[in-house]
Amino acid sequence: MQAKQITSELLISWVCDARERTLMLHADLSDEQMLGPELGIINPPLWEIGHVSWFMERWVLRHVCGLPPLDERVDEFYDSAAVRHDDRWHLPLLTRERVIRYLHDVRDAVCRVLEKGLNDDLRYFTMLSVFHEDMHTEAFTYTRQTLGYSPPPFATEHPPQGGVLQGDAEIPGGKFLLGSSREEVFVFDNEKWEHEVMVQPFRIARSQVTQGEFLQFVEAGGYENPEFWSKEGWAWREKAQAKCPLYWKQENGEWLQRIFNRWLPLVPNRAMIHVNYYEAEAYCRWAKRRLPTEAEWEMAASWEPETGRKRRYPWGDESPTPNRANLDWHYGGVIEVGALQDGDSPFGCRQMLGNSWEWTSSTFSPYPGFTPDPYKEYSQPWFYDHKVLRGGAWTTRSRLIRNAYRNFYRPDRRDVLAGFRTCAI
DSSP: OOGGGOOHHHHHHHHHHHHHHHHHTTTTOOHHHHHOOOOTTSOOHHHHHHHHHHHHIIIIIIIITOOOOSSTTHHHHHOTTTSOGGGTTSSOOOOHHHHHHHHHHHHHHHHHHHHTOOOHHHHHHHHHHHHHHHHHHHHHHHHHHHTTOOOOOOOOOOOOOOOOOOSEEEEOOEEEEESOOTTOSOOOGGGOOOEEEEEOOEEEESSOOBHHHHHHHHHTTTTTOGGGSOHHHHHHHHHHTOSSOTTEEEETTEEEEEETTEEEEOOTTBBOOSOOHHHHHHHHHHTTEEOOOHHHHHHHHHBOTTTOOBOSBTTBSSOOOTTTOBOTTTTSSOOBTTOOGGGOOTTOOOOSSBSSEEEEEEEOOOOTTOOOOSSTTTTGGGTTTSEEEESOOTTSOTTTOOTTOOEEEOTTOOSSSEEOOOEEO
């Protein structure tokens, strides 16, 4: 997307939309649910909604505009780089009513600033703040799943059917520019900049691994057999005492999965979700396959072999739509992997954006010449001990995701909205 396409009016609509989504994700929760239990993998919702508003105030109103804090106390509570995770349940946080007013006040102040016109700094830091909030609204959604709360109260369309999509796409390999183009108006620091890599020819699955396929691994004793697991993966499995994917159970001979607050039968053709890197890696060894590298993944998603150019999205350069990608909560969850053929990449790979994030084998590390952007805590602290994921999930915002976008999680995280696709060995 070019700078001329990012107008004040568009940014105002994004700021309001992101803030409305944050508020809607919490409007139906009780005060007790807003604090939630102390768990090491999530934040208390009451703290997290204050944090996203603080972040926007910090970077837009204070950093760009030089305005004083709207509330002198917020720096003590909501700076994630300064406030220890375990302390977030025990701070004298703003009350629910006060923090919601704070969300409205920051939103309105940012919109007033945007109405006066744009410069490069205001454009950049408003986009940073909106995308940051978009990431947190995805986290708010899987927090509701983790805690067994009801589904988010959004209207969604009935999931399309599409069955499975068998077979591999043949990727010829060759020289490839990995990373984001300098023509993009906004990129995160870990995507800078596209640089030449050599990719060997490979074959990658046209679709993500399904719940039915992963069930075969479970029923074949995959969680009990250490030969399918790396040393680190088996140590995780032993410590976690994992015998099947998170939110799965067998009852009266039937496999069920918990989707928010309801136990429902598995839908075999839908994409796998809520598995960590170790589980994906173990499945691959059992299936005599492997995970793609992030360069392979990006090449399969974006490269046009006839022209040698990269696409912004698998289908081209046009913005995502519901017939191309399962994003923006549109279908309310993962869908069948054979659906949405209009979103195919040049090589015929389907749903490379949306549905569930896809683990790659690549360790999260800087591209050549990396320098941190002003928000220094975004990437640099997480290099070398996280794994790269690509493609987005059903909750990811379409304004955020692109083929070159890099997500990253610790390899033991399985509460996040992650699945995978495989490559031939």
